[in-house]
Amino acid sequence: MDTYIDLKDVRLTGLVSQGLIALVAAESVWGTVNDWQGGSSSWSFLAIVLVVPAAVAFVIWFRAATHNAEAIALHGVRLMPQVWKASDPSQRDVPFDQRVASPLIKPWQYTFLAMVMCDILESLLLDTRAYVVFSTLSTLCALAAAGLACYLIWRVSWMQQRFAVPQRKRR
Template sequence: MDTYIDLKDVRLTGYVSTGLIALVAAESVWGTINDWQGGSSSWSFLAIVLVVPAAVACILWFRAATHNAEAIALRGVRTMPQVWKASDPAQRDVPFDQRVASPLIKPWQYTFLAMVLSDVLESLMLDTPVYVVFSTLSTVFALVAAGFAGFLIFRISTMQQRFAVPQRKRH
């Protein structure tokens, strides 16, 4: 028999987060294509405008997912690997300290950091010939990080839903 816990529904904030992350990545691609064609670097401003709501949505999703993970695991959960371990129904009977987090979490974190570093270097090299190199690197890292983030958000949201209290169908 499954155990059901009254959890926050993280699917909507997860979908919004993933959608906004995808928009940031798409804008990064568009901005880099524009850079290759000798266009204006003003597209970077649009990325900044999109990053703020994406960050807010991700924070809201992570807070709710962390709350759910704590309710599931009955212990303090603060990091993405801990959220994964607590949320994975396949590891429910394994002691928490022996559970395994997704192997994609570390690559996502490193790719995200590489994207941020490339963005910083890109902004420092704005009027130099290597600007396009860092713009391209930033875009590649943004696409990979967005893919990892989207997968992790979707997977954790789906796993937590398996612990949620089933809702009655309304007629």
């Protein structure tokens, strides 16, 4: 018998989130290169402004992914590791409490927090030599966090799509 769960399609909101996250990372790189050349710090401000739509898109995607994960696992799901555990079709027969989340979730969260901390220090240290250091560190963290976020969004969206589409059992 085929298994079918009526889930929200998270692919479009996932792609929008990934695109905006990549745009923030690209702008962060551009702003840092501009900083190295003695340019204006307004490029860094633009990155902060772009974070807002990226965050909104991610929250919309995450709410839909959380809804789907709860429908799949029939278990309270609120955090990214739980969304991963519920969405992973390869762990379907494993009790929820024993499932394993992606090892990339914590590095993504830590690099994102490091980026935010560097952004705060960067804005506090305008017109100093340390500004460029923290601008560069922020950009490196932004690239790492963006890459990990895009991968995690893509992977969860793909795993949930596997649950949404009827799969024929192979003989």
